[in-house]
Every structure is written in structure tokens, then in C-alpha cells.
Amino acid sequence: MLTTSQKKLIAQASLNFDGLSEQRFCQLCDDPGSITSASDLELTAFLQLANALYRGGEPIISDADYDFLYLAELKKRNPEHPLLQAVEPEPVFAGKTVDLPLIMLSTDKAYTLEDVERWAGRIEKAARELGKNFAELTFKVTPKLDGYAAYDDGEMLYTRGDGRKGQDISRVFERGLRIADHGRRGLGAGEIVVSRSYFDERLAEYFDNARNFQASVIKEKELDEHAESAIKDHAAVFYPFALLPNWLGPWATLRNDFENIVKGIWHKVDYDVDGVILEIVDEDLKTHMGATRHHHRWQLAYKENLQTAEVEVLNVTPQTSRSGRITPVAELEPVRLSGALLSRATAHHYKMVVDKGIGPGAIIQLARSGEVIPKIEQVLRPAEPQVPERCPSCNHTLVWDNDYLICPNNLACPAQISNSMEHFFRVLKNNDGFGAASIKKLYEYGIRRVDEIYALNAEQFESMGFGPKQSQNLVDQLLRSRTEAVEDWRFLAAFGVFRMGLGNCERLLHHHALTDIFSLTEADIVAIEGFAEKTAAVITEGFVNIKPLFDQLMALGFNLQSTQHRQDDASHPLAGKTLVFTGTLHSGSRDELSKQAKAKGAKVGSAVSAKTDYLVAGDNVGANKLNAARDKGVNIISEQEFLQLLNGAGS
Ligand SMILES: NC(=O)c1ccc[n+]([C@@H]2O[C@H](COP(=O)([O-])OP(=O)(O)OC[C@H]3O[C@@H](n4cnc5c(N)ncnc54)[C@H](O)[C@@H]3O)[C@@H](O)[C@H]2O)c1
Ligand SMILES: [Zn+2]
Known part of the structure; x- marks a missing residue:
């Protein structure tokens, strides 16, 4: 279904x-x-x-x-x-459909060096036809971004659409999306991408994959709160291909050092990359070779062979996570896939185990993926599902919570306690040495809370079986974690309150000081943009639970950097007003000006609506846009007038 x-x-x-x-x-x-x-x-x-x-x-x-x-x-x-014969069409949005200034095509794909050599052979032939010396031609290799293709002509940003007609998605720039590498507008084709490390750290919790996230940036609907943060943090950007890192050189060099050159370029950027693009740098030759209806003949995508394997499940073992959710881990008949030996895969949750029939004897399909432990995407032959009744860590009876099986014994379940302690150090980031193995040992010696770890000295670590050098190092690392500066929202996130990941912690501390969070009511939390009523109740309850530990740790004195407050001065002329920026601004980027306006209590929208109070019009704004805003009764002000308001002058 x-x-x-x-x-x-x-x-x-x-x-x-x-x-x-x-x-x-x-x-x-x-x-x-x-x-x-x-x-x-x-x-x-x-x-x-x-x-x-x-x-x-x-x-x-x-x-x-x-x-x-x-x-x-x-x-x-x-x-x-x-x-x-054509590129696979992109979805159609509500925005208007426009002719693309340049046809955007798919790429021909190669999976082996032989395929690449055949392509080079065709270029050699074309060069001969033009009387050019093939050996002197320059080849270019760039990473093949696995994002969302778009074209920026300087005025509008278009989707690739069907390759000939795309859709106007300029709104993503109005929403503050930056151009990678401090690039300017109008650099042509590129992709909307999100930083891999940022995605893993801040977004993976909310989006299944980066593609899913990119689609949400473009959607015409109001921006998702996480997408908004990613844009604000410049983790999501438009990357014009012209600015990508590249390798340039003649065919002979490329051919002889193919693997190294490809590898070097592949890993050059912190974005999802699904191959490299090879092309020829010679306008005459490009024109001469032309394109099919599907791809340019002078361009080729080289991808790694994506292998899949069919394997039998030996066992499904449950693993208790920090929050008490039970993760199903399938033990597999070991299989070699693109070089790596795999023997485990995880299923999303136990509902999937039941629905798809994952148990001993089931045959699943594994696809190579970047993750260490791949996820089960397909079950080829179901078997009797293997579902635990008791927590593998504490033996407590498990209960269902929607699609998940959970262990409700959060106060005494060893797995939940150990994983929470490990989580604290991992999120804090400014330390080393408190991984799973160390934490396991500490747990065995009766340590249950992070503050107890901070109370240990080197001798005590040694008495628990850590070597003398390691013990001293652990003490040093504890000190380092307290003295090295850390953002207060990161510190709060380390406590692992349900629904309080890094993004939500930062959002909350923009409005309230860290020390005030325990007196917050549900209403206070709901009042902050991005928090729903249902989550607010869970959050206040979570805070009550962490209060004792929080107080203990605060007493140790961490070097916390407090988050800048968005003060809501109700008498400020921008307080409670909704603004939309458009056109080219001079006193700062749209992002910076939005930030300043928000600090005065304004809301910044991405498109003009009846709720908009001011449209701040920079340079180069089309008359249509201004008229449309006027029709909606919106006040149109210049950048200068905006700055006066920002400084507190009445309008
Ligand atoms: N899983 C599914 O159900 C499903 C469905 C449809 C398509 N697909 C996948 O999508 C592929 C076809 O999609 P496609 O045509 O969008 O992509 P493609 O793989 O053919 O790549 C073409 C695109 O690469 C982009 N690109 C990225 N980096 C570039 C660079 N450095 N220089 C130039 N161009 C660069 C361009 O935007 C161009 O539009 C299929 O082969 C398949 O793998 C999967
Ligand atoms: Zn348990």
C-alpha cells in the first residue's frame, strides 16, 4: 500500500x-x-x-x-x-511554467573505464572531423552533485522540468538560499544541495534522505522549520556547476590516472555525490558533437557500479536505543558488496518487520549505500517475522508505540542509561574517549549518570580497569569538555530530551535563557515558531526529568556561550509586523537583514500575502510584483525606509 x-x-x-x-x-x-x-x-x-x-x-x-x-x-x-528519448520529468509545482533559456538534459552514463574510453573515442573522431589535435584537448572532471537540478539566469531560478520547460522557483532565493562559494546570481545550471555533515547531524532525524529534504526546500508551501534553519545556516545552497572544484587536463593523463583523479574529485565536496561528470572544454567541439534528446554527446557521467545482493536473514536481533525504541537488526549470511563485507542490516522499525515478514529464512535485497550498516529496502521472500516480547537489555515487557516497539523501563534499562551517557559526550563534541566501550566499562562499575563520571579521578578510572595512560587522558578530556567553549544549545541537546535535538534547542534558546527553561509553561513553548502543542507537553515533562542532572552539571561550570536573544520589544515599530524582502539589497544580505528584523520581533515571510505588512523593495524589482503587492494592500517601502524602521523610527 x-x-x-x-x-x-x-x-x-x-x-x-x-x-x-x-x-x-x-x-x-x-x-x-x-x-x-x-x-x-x-x-x-x-x-x-x-x-x-x-x-x-x-x-x-x-x-x-x-x-x-x-x-x-x-x-x-x-x-x-x-x-x-527524453529526460525524466520533474514534478510540477504550482508556480508558472516557463521556457528554459537553455535546454537542460540528462547525462549518458558509464560504469566502467571501457565505457569511458569508448566515449573518448567518439570525441577523438569528432576532433579529427574539425581538424583539431585530440591530444591537446582539455578534459574536465567535476563531482556529480546528487541534488535538485535548477538553472539560474540571474533573474529567475528554474527547475529542469522536462528539459525544455521548467518552473519558476525563484522563491528559494527570497527565502534566503545562498549561492555556494560566495557565488553571484546568473551562473547558469547547478543544483540545490545540502551539506552532508549538516544533514547527518541536524536533519537526518526529520528527513529520510537528502533528496527528500531538497524537495521540501523547493515546495511552494510554507517552508518547513528545519529547511528554514538549514538555509539560515547556509548548509543548503544553490551550487552552480561553474563553481565546482574540478580537474583539468589532457586525455592521456586522465586515462592513466583515472581512478585517483575520479576519487579525488568525488570526495572534494561535503555534499551527496553520485559520480563524476566528464566533459570536454572546447566550444567548437561541443557544438559540433551536439546532443541527443536525452544527453549531450560531449558529456558523460561516470558512476560506480551499484551492486545489489540477495541475502538470507539468519536472525533478527533487537537493540535498545537511548530513547527506549527497539531497533531491529538483521544478522545476515555474510555477503561482499562493492568491496565491503556485510553481515548486518537494520529495518526501519518493528512494524516493518511484521508487515514485510522479516525473520530467519527471509530473503532480502541489499543495496550498497554510504552507511556502515545498510537499511533493508526490500524483502524478496518473506518469512515468519521475529518480534521480541522483552527488552534485550533489561527484560522488561515491550509495548507498541505506533510503528515502534519500545522499552518503557527508561529509569533502569542498562541500554537506555548507557546510550544516554554516550549521547551526552557525543553531542557535546568537545571531547574524546567516551565511546561505547568506555561507557560500557563505566556502567559495569556502577556508573549511571554523567555527573558521576565527572566526579571520577585517574585512580578511580584505573580501579575500573582503564590503563594508567588512558585514565589520565579521560580526566583530561573531562576537563577539556568543561573548559572548551560550547554553545549553550548544544549543551542542552546533549541531555537528549525527547524532541529537543540541536535545531529545536537552538530555536528555544533564541527566546529564553538556558537557566529559565525549567519555568517554561507549555504555552511559552507553543508561542515560539516551530513548536507544536503536542510536542510542548512532552518537552516540559522532559525538562522536569533532566533537572537534577542539569543542576549537578551546571555546578561544575561549563564554558557555555549563550545564544543571542531575539528580544521582542513590543513598542518597536517592527514588532509583530510581517515583512517580505525582494530585489537586490545593499546594506546586507537578505539573510542578515532578516535576522536583524527578526531580532526586533518581526516575522519575515517568503512571499507576499494579505498578512504582509511591508514589502521591502530593493533594486530591480519588476512592476508586476509591486502592483500585485499593492493590490493586496501591502505597504511598499524602500531599503532606506526599512533601515529607519529597524532603527526605531516610526513609520
Ligand atoms: N529510484 C527511482 O525510483 C528513480 C526514478 C527515476 C530516476 N532515478 C535515478 O535518476 C537517474 C536519472 O535522473 P537525472 O536525469 O535527473 O540525472 P542524471 O543522473 O542523468 O544526471 C543529470 C543531471 O546531473 C546534474 N549534475 C550534477 N552535477 C553535475 C556537474 N558537475 N556537471 C553537470 N551536471 C551535473 C545535472 O543537473 C543534470 O541534470 C536515473 O538514472 C536513476 O538512477 C531513480
Ligand atoms: Zn529495557
């Missing part, structure tokens, strides 16, 4: 289940082998539906399956099929 949001994506793409029922679609997803039995109509309907879900950030099959099973089947049956 598809989820409601997947169904919505299909409807948005103006697709339906004509020629393919929802049930049949899911059946083909779950059992890739059966695609060969699908009719031609079913196959093409299937590909279009899978693509719509992929573009919307909710892929239902892996890329490797899409390329090597389903798409390959179509290529086998009908190499001339129209679906293979």
Missing part, C-alpha cells in the same frame, strides 16, 4: 493508476523479478509512477533497480521508446 503522501505526489504529477492498479504497482515494486511478466503498458506506467515518487523525494525503489531492472527491461523491449 502507498502512503497518503505518495498518493499525493502521483496526483500532483497528473498520473493515475490507469492500466495499473495500486496493488499491481506495489506488487511490481516488491517483486522486481516479476517485471518481465508485465505488459508493455504496465511497464511504462510503472516507470512513470516510480519517477514521480523519486522526484518528489519518496522513492519506492532503489536507483540501481530503477536503472538496471526496470529501465533496462524497457530498453530491451523497445530501445526507441519515447520514455528513453
